[in-house]
Amino acid sequence: xxxxxxxxxxxxxxxxxxxxxxxxxxxxxxxxxxxxxxxxxxxxxxxxxxxxxxxxxxxxxxxxxxxxxxxxxxxxxxxxxxxxxxxxxxxxxxxxxxxxxxxxx
Amino acid sequence: xxxxxxxxxxxxxxxxxxxxxxxxxxxxxxxxxxxxxxxxxxxxxxxxxxxxxxxxxxxxxxxxxxxxxxxxxxxxxxxxxxxxxxxxxxxxxxxxxxxxxxxxxxxxxxxxxxxxxxxxxxxxxxxxxxxxxxxxxxxxxxxxxxxxxxxxxx
Numbered sequence: 001x002x003x004x005x006x007x008x009x010x011x012x013x014x015x016x017x018x019x020x021x022x023x024x025x026x027x028x029x030x031x032x033x034x035x036x037x038x039x040x041x042x043x044x045x046x047x048x049x050x051x052x053x054x055x056x057x058x059x060x061x062x063x064x065x066x067x068x069x070x071x072x073x074x075x076x077x078x079x080x081x082x083x084x085x086x087x088x089x090x091x092x093x094x095x096x097x098x099x100x101x102x103x104x105x
Numbered sequence: 106x107x108x109x110x111x112x113x114x115x116x117x118x119x120x121x122x123x124x125x126x127x128x129x130x131x132x133x134x135x136x137x138x139x140x141x142x143x144x145x146x147x148x149x150x151x152x153x154x155x156x157x158x159x160x161x162x163x164x165x166x167x168x169x170x171x172x173x174x175x176x177x178x179x180x181x182x183x184x185x186x187x188x189x190x191x192x193x194x195x196x197x198x199x200x201x202x203x204x205x206x207x208x209x210x211x212x213x214x215x216x217x218x219x220x221x222x223x224x225x226x227x228x229x230x231x232x233x234x235x236x237x238x239x240x241x242x243x244x245x246x247x248x249x250x251x252x253x254x255x256x257x258x259x
Contacts, residue, residue, distance in 0.1 A: 016218065029226070031204060047139040058214040061221070064144040066200065066208035068181045068224040079216035 006090070008102035012082050017104055019051065019059075020074045021088055029065030044094055049073060052087045053080040053104075080104055144207050149199050152207035153236060153243075156197060162236050162245035165190065170235050170248040171222075179227045179252040186235040188219030188244075195238045196221050202231025202252070227252050 005024040010017055023046065030043025045065040051058055058077045080086070082104055089099030146152035154160040167189035176182045186196050196219065197210040203226070211221050219237070227233075227250060234247040 029205075053216075056214065056216075058217050060212040060214070061223075062139055062144070062210045062212075064205055064208050066203055066205060066226050068226055072183075072222075072224050074185075074220075074222035075211070076218035076220045077214075077216045078218065 004100045005098045006088055006100035008086065008088055008100060010086050010102055010104040012080070012104050016076050016078055017053070017080050017086075018074065018076050019086060019088075021049075021072070023049070023071050023073070023090060023098075025070060025090075025092065027063075027065060027067055027069045027071060031065070044092065046071060046090045046092045049088065049090045051075075053077065054084055140210075143210075145205055146207060147205060149201055149206040149234060152199065152205075153197075156207060156210060157195075157236070157238055157243050159243040162243040165237070165244035165246055168235050168237050168244060168246035170233060170246055172233050172248050172250050174249075175251045175253065176227060177253055179229070181224050182227050182233075182250060182252075183222070183224050184233055185222040186220070186237075188235075188237045188239070190219065190237055190239040190244060192240045193219035193237055194240075197236040197238075198223070198225060199234040199236065200225060200227050200231055200250075201234065201247075202227060202229040204228060206234075 007022040010019045025046050026044055028041050028044040032041050034041050043065055046063050049061040059075050084104045085101050087101045091097045140156055143152050143156035146155055150160040169187045171185035184198060188196060195212045198208050199206045200208055208225050209223055230252045232247045232249050234245055236245045
């Protein structure tokens with residue numbers, strides 16, 4: 001199996017889950033030029049990251065090419081506990097996608 | 106006169122129906138497609154108008170932005186936004202100096218706290234603006250960040 005592009009750390013403390021994630025992605029804005037050829041590098045970035053906890057959508061992030069390469073994202077939510085599963089998935093502008101799950105610790 | 110009252114009643118009940126209708130549609134709005142026209146807008150006002158239908162958010166002290174005063178590398182600027190406004194539905198991040206100012210927009214589902222942290226690209230020195238939508242109203246806060254691209258120190 002290919003290595004997942006998503007790393008997830010989810011921790012529960014006092015009923016609040018803090019999720020941190022790192023996604024491997026070039027996040028090309030489409031405005032940058034290739035230094036050798038002078039041509040624009042086509043845009044290639046994540047448009048949407050979705051997080052589900054226990055099958056419920058808790059967080060949806062929409063991004064543009066203005067988010068840094070290998071995006072880092074962190075957010076907090078309630079309503080899930082230690083041992084519950086969180087699922088994170090992304091879709092990019094070129095139709096690529098990936099998803100991963102992790103247990104809340 | 107009676108006829109008029111009946112009309113009025115019909116009208117007002119229709120209006121009420123429309124309001125509850127939009128309430129029911131909310132979950133669908135969360136699933137809406139990526140708002141390309143907002144993300145491709147070249148000014149912050151235009152982006153906000155297209156994303157939230159409101160280009161002039163109210164300044165709010167309840168929104169806290171954590172970002173460096175001086176960013177040595179404009180390609181990676183860590184930004185955290187905390188919204189103390191209850192009923193926060195979405196948090197968007199814009200950078201005024203970027204060719205397309207709208208960078209990031211998070212929709213918070215049930216249970217999500219008014220907090221988000223990410224890393225953004227900044228083309229040049231400008232303001233990082235956080236826009237929060239809560240209870241149908243739009244609020245904002247901003248923080249100036251100086252960018253020294255490719256340089257050391259500031």
